[in-house]
Amino acid sequence: MSNAVSRARLWAMAHAERAALADDLADLNDSRWARQSLCGHWTIEEVVAHLTAAASTGRLRWLISVLGARFDFDEHNARQLAEHRGATPAQTLDRFRAIISNTTSPSGHTAAWLGEVIVHGQDIRRPLGLSREPAVEAATEVARFYARRNFTVSSRSSIENLRLEATDGPFATGTGPLVSGTTIALTMAMAGRAAYCDDLTGPGLPTLRSRLWVSPESGARGGLGE
Known part of the structure; x- marks a missing residue:
């Protein structure tokens, strides 16, 4: 985390980016939800479910899930997606909206979890042709974090x-x-x-x-x- 930016400010930026992403997704039809994201083989809907999972999983739950998957992180992620994806894209979005203000995360690296929504937000927006970009202040904090480690x-x-x-x-x-x-x-x-x-x-x-x-x-x- 940047010395100039408090953890509370980083979480506030993460919450703002989650809310902006939810707004961008509000009017998608089912075919656009099924489009492939920039995130490997995941669809738009699967990336949103992944964001919900990350914001719902504290350190202990994360460790239990990883141990249960025998450190197979593909299996771990698949289980998380199955748990947090809805029966329909609309339900998946509702579940994402419910975690917008969460400060739950698998570790205390707050800039990394701001990065989670910023990077995955663009994984979603770019294939969909959505022009909105994160605030420069928020992206700067993530860039600084990524450059250090x-x-x-x-x-x-x-x-x-x-x-x-x-x-x-x-x-x-x-x-x-x-x-x-x-x-x-x-x-x-x-x-x-x-x-x-x-x-x-x-x-x-x-x-x-x-x-x-x-x-x-x-x-x-x-x-x-x-």
């Missing part, structure tokens, strides 16, 4: 020996060949979403792109999912 994604490793600079906010990190773009594009690239390389520029971009193509867009250990 590999948590649920190999974000720090993917930008090693590169210089990243946001064109729309204060985020900047690293030394080496430059990669520049919007804060959300840099954040999504660090989260392993190679599609967002199309929104970036700079001499360091080929290196970053090559690292994302050889890495799975995953690593979630019950967090960011596929």
